[in-house]
Amino acid sequence: MEKRKILSNSTKMTFLSILFGLIITAIILFIAGYNPLQVYYVIVKGVFSKPKYISYTIIKSTPLILTGLSVAFAFKTGLFNIGAEGQFIIGTIVASLLGYFLKLPYIIHPIVIILFASLAGGVWGAIAGYLKARFGINEVISTIMLNWIALYAHNAVINIPAFLARTNKAHPIRETASIVFMEGFKKSESGKEWLMDHPQIRDILKTPLNYGFIIAIIVAVIVWYVLNKTTLGFRLRAVGSNKFAAEYGGINVKKSIVTSMGISGCISGMAGALMILGVSKGITTLAATEGYGFDGIAVALIGSNSPIACIFSGLFFGTLKYGGSKIQSPPIGAPTEVINIMIGTIIFFIAIPRIIYLYRRFKTKKEVIE
Amino acid sequence: MDSLGFILGTTLMYSTPLIYTSLGGVISERSGVVNIGLEGMMTIGAFIGATVGYYSGIWWLALICAGLGAGVLGLLHAIASVTLGAEQVVSGIAINFLGPGAALFLCRKFFDGKSMTTSINLDKKIPKLFKGVFPEHSIWENIFTQEVTVYLAFLIVIVMWFVLYKTKLGLRVRAVGEHPKAADTLGINVHRIRYGAVILSGVLSGLGGASMSIGVASNFFPSLISGQGFIALAAMIFGKWKPQGALGACLIFGAAQAMVIFLGGQDIAVSNDILSMIPYVLTLVILMGFVGKSVAPAADGTPYLKE
Numbered sequence: 001m002e003k004r005k006i007l008s009n010s011t012k013m014t015f016l017s018i019l020f021g022l023i024i025t026a027i028i029l030f031i032a033g034y035n036p037l038q039v040y041y042v043i044v045k046g047v048f049s050k051p052k053y054i055s056y057t058i059i060k061s062t063p064l065i066l067t068g069l070s071v072a073f074a075f076k077t078g079l080f081n082i083g084a085e086g087q088f089i090i091g092t093i094v095a096s097l098l099g100y101f102l103k104l105p106y107i108i109h110p111i112v113i114i115l116f117a118s119l120a121g122g123v124w125g126a127i128a129g130y131l132k133a134r135f136g137i138n139e140v141i142s143t144i145m146l147n148w149i150a151l152y153a154h155n156a157v158i159n160i161p162a163f164l165a166r167t168n169k170a171h172p173i174r175e176t177a178s179i180v181f182m183e184g185f186k187k188s189e190s191g192k193e194w195l196m197d198h199p200q201i202r203d204i205l206k207t208p209l210n211y212g213f214i215i216a217i218i219v220a221v222i223v224w225y226v227l228n229k230t231t232l233g234f235r236l237r238a239v240g241s242n243k244f245a246a247e248y249g250g251i252n253v254k255k256s257i258v259t260s261m262g263i264s265g266c267i268s269g270m271a272g273a274l275m276i277l278g279v280s281k282g283i284t285t286l287a288a289t290e291g292y293g294f295d296g297i298a299v300a301l302i303g304s305n306s307p308i309a310c311i312f313s314g315l316f317f318g319t320l321k322y323g324g325s326k327i328q329s330p331p332i333g334a335p336t337e338v339i340n341i342m343i344g345t346i347i348f349f350i351a352i353p354r355i356i357y358l359y360r361r362f363k364t365k366k367e368v369i370e
Numbered sequence: 371m372d373s374l375g376f377i378l379g380t381t382l383m384y385s386t387p388l389i390y391t392s393l394g395g396v397i398s399e400r401s402g403v404v405n406i407g408l409e410g411m412m413t414i415g416a417f418i419g420a421t422v423g424y425y426s427g428i429w430w431l432a433l434i435c436a437g438l439g440a441g442v443l444g445l446l447h448a449i450a451s452v453t454l455g456a457e458q459v460v461s462g463i464a465i466n467f468l469g470p471g472a473a474l475f476l477c478r479k480f481f482d483g484k485s486m487t488t489s490i491n492l493d494k495k496i497p498k499l500f501k502g503v504f505p506e507h508s509i510w511e512n513i514f515t516q517e518v519t520v521y522l523a524f525l526i527v528i529v530m531w532f533v534l535y536k537t538k539l540g541l542r543v544r545a546v547g548e549h550p551k552a553a554d555t556l557g558i559n560v561h562r563i564r565y566g567a568v569i570l571s572g573v574l575s576g577l578g579g580a581s582m583s584i585g586v587a588s589n590f591f592p593s594l595i596s597g598q599g600f601i602a603l604a605a606m607i608f609g610k611w612k613p614q615g616a617l618g619a620c621l622i623f624g625a626a627q628a629m630v631i632f633l634g635g636q637d638i639a640v641s642n643d644i645l646s647m648i649p650y651v652l653t654l655v656i657l658m659g660f661v662g663k664s665v666a667p668a669a670d671g672t673p674y675l676k677e
């Protein structure tokens with residue numbers, strides 16, 4: 001009984017956790033000598049006061065939504081994909097390589113790249129799935145190893161002589177591969193003129209606003225559909241909720257594990273590709289992983305592993321990240337890392353749905369005594 | 371011979387932070403609490419160690435503070451996962467955001483807006499044992515003249531092994547991790563044991579972080595730990611949730627790192643990136659072939675709640 005009640009309350013719980021997170025972060029900011037209201041005001045203003053800022057927030061959120069979806073998909077099927085990070089990196093490598101070496105016309109070029117980059121990410125994920133299915137290697141350990149391998153592969157690829165543009169930087173993708181919104185128009189003479197007359201739109205188009213966000217939403221809907229409306233989704237979820245029952249029911253558990261990790265990897269790989277095609281345009285040497293995969297875990301958790309909710313939690317995280325980057329400058333000068341503390345606090349409360357239950361029990365006990 | 375000494379010495383140096391943290395993982399999970407937050411605990415330990423080390427100049431005080439600071443995160447994880455019956459993986463992930471977040475937040479506070487601490491003087495770093503005992507630049511000096519923390523790490527491995535397998539307390543910890551209900555029936559306080567184990571795991575991770583920031587390096591910066599806590603976690607699984615196993619796995623990772631550094635200094639036509647990849651590939655291969663399934667303690671990850 002108790003368990004069911006908590007589950008149906010999960011949305012309420014998420015909002016409560018966010019509220020707790022905001023309050024506790026405010027207390028921390030206050031103790032550290034900042035005015036929390038001012039900090040929150042700057043974050044909100046920094047995101048919503050100009051169309052350009054909203055555009056940047058969407059750009060920031062896109063990879064988070066996708067890696068969140070990737071982790072959520074794995075969670076739903078009973079797997080913990082810490083490897084979204086590595087699958088993302090593999091996606092960026094493939095996208096960057098194909099974006100430079102492949103010569104294809106507009107529109108077709110990015111489509112081909114996204115397909116292959118997703119596929120590569122999928123293979124990277126499926127490796128972890130296969131290692132679990134065939135050798136019983138815990139996916140947590142294998143994905144951690146695969147993350148590092150991906151990171152070093154990334155740096156090694158940059159140093160291929162034909163690909164190296166200058167120190168630590170690979171050649172950027174060709175113009176044909178870009179998915180930036182109206183990029184050709186922005187650079188054309190008539191486009192420049194038209195934009196001069198429309199400063200609002202020019203402001204938005206100054207940012208690398210791209211089709212990635214739309215793709216991310218479509219992917220979220222597809223993931224929701226696959227999980228909830230198809231036999232494949234049913235099979236994968238069955239393995240996730242009880243692998244022995246699933247096996248007894250005639251489902252090939254080993255195959256399901258590989259498939260799940262493969263699909264999860266595809267989504268992260270796609271996130272990497274969209275990042276290259278839409279924003280960064282090329283890969284540069286990494287000293288450490290960039291954290292998109294780990295942030296994806298947070299996005300999935302805040303979205304209670306629901307694909308549609310991941311869109312919103314991704315946007316939420318993106319808002320905090322972009323808005324949070326603005327509190328560091330004067331007049332506030334608060335460390336932007338406070339955002340990580342906030343996310344951590346929110347997740348901490350999400351981890352303990354029982355808090356509500358304990359509170360209720362405490363309340364009823366008190367009533368009895370009274 | 372010189373090369374061998376260099377490789378072995380470097381292996382010990384790089385293994386040490388991992389050994390502490392990995393042992394932290396062992397003790398927590400042996401008592402039945404999954405601790406994926408090792409990374410966050412290690413990061414806060416590294417920061418506190420570097421900061422206290424810089425301001426006080428006393429290395430052992432820095433170590434103690436690092437242990438205590440990370441122990442607080444351990445306490446947080448314990449409250450959530452023992453008393454409140456939290457999803458332990460989720461709580462651990464929260465720790466992984468809180469630890470680095472708090473470390474950088476405080477770092478900017480203490481070092482006017484910078485994301486790295488000021489380096490401490492070489493003579494204020496963790497001192498080396500057996501300095502000047504062996505002839506200079508000899509193989510023995512390369513191997514055995516190491517930071518105090520290196521020796522301490524090995525000592526703790528032995529102590530933990532002894533306590534876990536040879537004492538009543540260790541038996542209790544293992545019982546709580548395998549079958550809390552049975553342990554409870556026998557009068558063992560499950561919650562108290564788990565609290566102790568999880569807090570200790572924080573303390574050990576903090577020592578691991580500090581042995582990195584004021585032993586191997588001489589300050590804290592954002593990418594100092596990045597991922598080492600996860601490697602320690604992997605080493606714990608690799609070592610089958612045993613202190614001696616974790617030690618072995620950490621030594622393998624350390625050795626691989628030492629090989630990369632050694633070969634990087636030689637005239638070899640292989641790129642550093644490819645070399646760096648080898649330990650991780652090797653781990654997967656070893657796991658596939660030799661180790662067999664590693665099975666976690668039976669109650670690992672399940673909260674024990676009396677209603």
